[in-house]
Amino acid sequence: MKFQASWQMFFLVVFVGYIFMWTMLPTKLYHNSWTPKLEESLNSTYFREQGTNLLLFSFPIMLIAVLGCVYLHLMKKSNYQSNRISLHPLRRPALVMAPLGIVNAVELTFAAMFVALLIWSLANYLHISFGHIHMYMIPGEKVWQEKFRSISLRLGYIGNTCWAFLFFPVARGSSLLPLLGLTSESSIKYHIWLGHISNTLFAAHAIGYIIFWAMTDQMILMLEWSSTYLSNVAGVIAFVVMLGMWVTSFDRVRRKAFEVFFYSHHLYTIFMFFYMLHVGVAYMCLILPGIFLFLIDRYLRFLQSRHKSRLVSTRLLPNGTLELTFAKNPDLSYSPASILFVRVPSICKLQWHPFTMISNSNLEPHTLSIAIKSEGSWTQKLYKQLSSSTTSSDRLEVSTEGPYGPASFNFLRHESLVMISGGSGIAPFISMIREIIHSTTTKSTIRADPNILLVSAFKNTTDLTILDLLLPFSGTSLNLSELQLQIEAYVTRENEKPLEDSKKQIQTKLFKPNPMDAPISPILGKNSWLCLATIISSSFVLFLITLGLVTRYRIYPVERRGENYHYSFKILWYMFLVCVCIFVAASVVLLWQKRKISAEGKQIQNFEYTKPTMSPASWLCGVDTELESLPHQSLVQSTKVHFGARPDLKRILLECKGSDVGVLVCGPKSMRHEVARICASGSAKNLHFESISFSW
Template sequence: MGNIRNMLKMILAFVFVGWLFMWIMISTKVYKYNWTPKLAKYFNTTYFGPQGTNLVLLTIPMMFIAVLSCVYLHIQKKETDIERSGSKWKVKGGMGRVMMVMNPLGIVTATDLAFSILFVALLTWALANYLYISYNVKLHNHDNAKIWQAKFRAFGLRAGYVGHICWAFLFFPVTRASTILPLVGLTSESSIKYHIWLGHISNFLFLLHTIVFLIYWAMVGKLIETFEWNKTYVPNLAGVIAMAIGIAIWVTSLPYFRRKKFEIFFYTHHLYGLYIIFYVFHVGDSWFCMILPNIFLFFIDRYLRFLQSTKRSRLVCARLLPSDNLELTFSKIPGLHYNPTSILFIHVPSISKLQWHPFSITSSSNLEEDKLSVVIRRQGTWTQKLYNHISSSSTDSVEVSTEGPYGPTSFDFLRHDSLILVSGGSGIAPFISVIREIIFQSQNPSTKLPDLLLVCSFKHHQDLSLLDLIFPPTGISVSDISKLKLRIEAYVTRDNEQSKTTISDDGNHLKTKWFKPNHQDSPISPVLGTNNFLWLGVVILSSFAMFLILTAIVTRYYIYPIDRNTGSIYNFTYRSLWDMFLGCVCIFIASSGVFLWRKKQNNNAHHDSKKQIQNVVDFQTPTSSPSSWFGGSTERELESVPYQSIVQATNVHFGSKPNLKKILFEAEGSEDVGVMVCGPRKMRHEVARICASGLAKNLHFEAISFNW
C-alpha cells in the first residue's frame, strides 16, 4: 500500500502544480491573447458555452484532486500507525516549525509563512499583469472619459479580479470534512485563520473595487449605472447587493463581535448563502467556474453535516464538576474512530434552534469503544443555559444533535521521547484525550511510551477537579497506570494554600446525572459509516459528474438554441442561476442517495445498538473528587487506584503562575521533546516564542486552538 500511496501523492502533486500554474498564467498577456482563442476552439463548445475553458482548466483538476485524495486518505487510514505517522511527521517536522509570533497574525509557522508568501506573490503578480494589459496593451474607454479616469476605472476593475482569486481558496479552510487540507497536514480547525485572512483581503479588494466604480461613475455622470441590471452583461446592482451583504458579514466577524456579541456574528455569517448568489449573478457563470471547486466541496460537506445533525444523539450521562465545568458522555458505535485533539459540534434545540458550538473530545476511541465524552466550561450565555438545564432536577432527558467528530487524520505523539503539555483552564481538555490514548498504547508491551509532563494553570482551587477526567471511569488496570510516566505540575493562580480549607465539603464532590434513553436517540456514528473517505469520494465524483452531464444537456438543448435561433445572447443572470441550481440539485441527489444507502447498511450491521446503549450505563463513577485530596483531606477511596495515582503524580502550586521558560529549558536528556499548548492567547504566544527562540533546539511546538 505504501507504493500505491506514494504514486497517488505524486499524481496529486503534479495535478495541483498544474492547477496553480494556470492561476499564474491566467492574468498574463500570453494567456489572454495567445492561449484564450486557441483554448476556446476546444473547450467553449455548444455543450458548455463560454464557461467551458474555465471548467476544464480550473474546476475539473481540483475536483479530480478531491476525489483522488479520498482514496489516498483511505489507504493512509488502513496503514499501521508507524507507517502512517512516519511520512506525516517528516513533513510537519520542518513545515510545522514556529517562525515568528506577532500580532495580529499570532503564531506563524513555516507552513503559514510559505503559504502567505506564495499567495501574496500570486496576488501581486496578477494585479501587476492585469494593470499592464489595461495600461499598455488595451485601455477600455467606452465612456469617453479622460485617460487618467479610464486608468482609474481599470484599476478598480482589476482589484475586483484579484479579489476573485481569493474566493478560489476561501471555502477550503471551513470545509470540516475536507479531503484537501489533510494532504498538507492541516485540519479545518487549524486552518480557520486562512479563511479569516482570505476574507479580509477579498472584502478589502471588493470594497476598493466598489468605491472606485462609484467615484468613476460620479465623475463621468453615470452614477445611475450603480442600479443597472443588464440582461446580457454584468449586472451592477447584483454586485452592490453582494457588497452590502459582504460588509455586514465582514464587520460582524471582527474580534469584538466574535468574542463579545457571538450571536450577532453567528447569525450574520449565515448570510453567506445570499452573498454567494448575488456574487455569482455579478461575475457570471464563466468566472463562477474559476471558484467553483471550493464552493462545491463546501456545500457537499455542509449538506452531509445537515444529514448527520438530523439524528438525535444518545446522551448517556453528565458529570458536573465542582468547578464551572461539565462533562457530557454520549453513546457511539464501536466503529467510530477519531484521533486525540478532535472536536465535536453540539446543538441543543431547547437552548438555541440554530447555534452549534465545538468542544474538545476527552475520550479515546480506542480505550472507550462505545462512549464519547466532551468537556464544556460554563462561561458564555449558551453554555450557562446548558449547565443550568442539565443540572436542573427536573431534567431527565436532553435532546442533543451532534456533528463530527473532526480532527487530524493522523496524530503521532509517540514519535517524541517526551511530551510537555501546557494548558490553561479548560484548555486541558484535548490533552486528556492524548493521555487516555497513551494509556491505551501502554497495553502494547512493545510500544515505547514518552515521558509526560502536564503543566496546567487554573484560576481557582475548584478547577483542579478537571484532573479527575484524566482517567476514564472504567477500563484502567493497575498495570496500565504503572507504565504511564506521568508528572503533573498544577498551578492555582488566584487562590493561596489557605483558601483550600474554606471550600465546603459539598463543593468537592462529583455529581453524575444519568439520562433516560429515548427511542429516537442513536449512537454517534460517521455520517457515511465505515470507510467514510471512500464513500465521500463516491459522493464527490457522482455529484460532479452529474453536474457536468446536466449542464451539458441544458446548455446544448436549451441555452444554445436560444442564442442561435434568436441571434441574441441568453440572459447573463439566468446562466449563473442554472449553474447554481444544477449544482445544488446534484449535491442533494448524490449526497442523499449515498447517505440513505449507507444508513440502511449501518442499521443492518448494528441491529444490536440498543444493547450497546444499555451496556454503556454500566460503568461507575467515583463519588468524591480528587481535587479535594489536594486540599489535604484524609478521606480516600482506596479502591480508586487510578485517581490515587493522579494525586501521587501531582504537585500543586498555589498563588503563582508557571515559569514556562524554565520548565521548557529544563527538558534535558531528551533528543526530541514535543510541546503542545492549549489555553489563553498570551500563554500560547509565550510558549511559541520560547520554542522559536532556538535556545533549545529539541523543542517541537504545536498549538491547539480555535484561533491564533
C-alpha cells in the first residue's frame, strides 16, 4: 500500500504543478516576471523561444505517461487487488440530467474547476490586453472595435486550452486513463464536453474576426497567408472543417446517420493540419502531449488492425444476437467489461464497431468472445451473412483492435452485487459473472465472493436465449454449486410463456483454421506497458533531439542573419518531426517484438469444439426438454421469468440488505438515469452506483 501511495502522490504532485502553470499562464506575473527569467535560462539556439513551453507544458505530462506505464506494469505483475472498502461519497451520482447524463460529485467538481480556469484565463487575458489597447489600434479604428477584436482573439486562446485536454480521453491504449481508473468508453463523455466547449469558443473566435474585418473594411485579410505571422487562410479552412465535424457529432445526427458522423469525424486530420498552421509553434507546444500520445496510440492501433484475426466459431441466437469467438494468445489478458473493435471488410472496409467482451481471460485462456445484437444496418448484414452460411468451413475475414478496458476492475470488493440490464446491456455482466465463476471454481480469493442479483429486462421471449451466453462452450466442466446467483428476467411485451416453437433454436457454426488468420495477440507483447513506456520516452527524446538539430542548423542561421524564417515552415517542421519520430520509435519496438509474438502465435493449438446439445434458455422459452448439463441445471434453477411486467427498480434496490452493495447498470439511457436517481437518494446510502455505458 505504501508503494502504491508513493507513486500516486508523485503523479498528483506533477499534475498539480502542470495545472498550476496553466493557471499562471494568462497572468501579468507570468508574462512580465517569470517569462523573461525562464527564457534567459531555458531558451537557446537549439529550441529558441519554445524551450519554456516544452519544459513547462509538454514534459510533465510525458513524464506521467512514461512512469505511469512502469507503475501499471508493476501493479499487473504483482496482481494487486484493493481491499474491500466503501466507495467515497463523492463518487455517488450528484447530477442526472440531459445532456450531461450521470455525473458524480468528483466529475462535477473537476468540471466546475475547469470552467473556472477558462473564466480566469479569459479575464486575465482581457485585463492585460485592454490595458494596452491603444498599442494595437490602426488609424481610423475605434476603441470599442479593437476591444471587440481583442475579445475574439482571446476566445481562441481559451479554445486552445480545451484542446490541451481534448485527446486524452480518446487515446484508448494510453497509460493516463488507467491511472485515473477510467477507460476510453467511460471517459468519452469528457471528450464530447471538451469538443463542444472548444468548438463554441472557436466559432465565436472566427465569427468575431469576420465581423471585425467587415466593420473595418478588411475582409481581404481572410485570404492572407503571412510569412511572419499566423495564416488567416489556414484558420478559415480549419473553421469550415470544424463546422462539418461539429454539426454531424450531435447525438441526434449520430444516432440516425452513424455513417455520416463516422466519416465526417475523420476530417480531424485535415482540421489539425490547418489548425496547427494557424496557431503556430507556440500554441502547439502547449497542447503537444495530448496530440503526441494520441498519435502513438493511433499508429499502434493501425498496425494491429492490419492483421486478420482467427474466428473460431459463432453462435446465432433467434433474437438476432450473435456470439463471435476468436482464438487468442494466452498472454493476452483483459479485464471484465472490456470492449473489442471489429471490422468486417465484406460488409464495410472502413467502419469499426465496438462490442462488449463476454468471455473471461482467466476462465477461457485460449479464446475471446464478443456479443453482437443486430439492431443497426451493419450488424443486421453481419447476422444475415453468418446465418445464410451453411458449411462449417466458411471463413469470415475479420480484423480487430483491442481489447480495451480498465487496468483492473475490482467489482468483487462489494459484499453483494446488483446487475441491472436492458436488452443487450446484459453483455458486460456476462464477463463479470464468468469471472466470479472462475473465482468460485478455483478459490482464487480469500474473501467470500459476492451474492449476485441479475435483473434483466427483455422485449420478447426469444431474447431470453441470450442467457445461454452466461456459460462458455466449456460450461459442462464447471461447478456452479457455490455460485450465489439469482436471475430475475422480465419479458415486457409478452404476457405468458409461449408454446413450444421448433424454430427457436440456437445455431452454432465452427470455422476451420486459415493460414491467413492469426490468434489475437497483444500488439506490444506480454510486457506491453514497458514497451509502451519505451515507445513514448524514445519517440519524445528523439523529437527533442531532431528539433534541436533542425532549429540550430536550419532555423537559427537564417534568423541570426536578420532574415525571417517563414512562420508556417516552422510548424511544418514540428508536425513532420513529431510524426517521423513516433513512426521510427514505434516501428523499432514493434519489429523487436514481432518475432517473439509470431513464434508464440504459431504454438497455439487448434482446439476442437463440440456444439452444445442442451440449452437452458430453451427451457425458459417453453421448450420441454431435459437438461443433462449440471451448470445448465444450476442456471435454470436460479432463474425466474416474469411475463408482461417491468422490473420495479426502486423496490428491488431499496430492499437490498448489507452495508456495501454494488449497483451496476447497463442499458437504455432512461434505465441508467432511473437507477442513478435511486442510488443518489438519501435512503440508499448502502448502494454504490456505477454505470456501464457504451453509447458512442
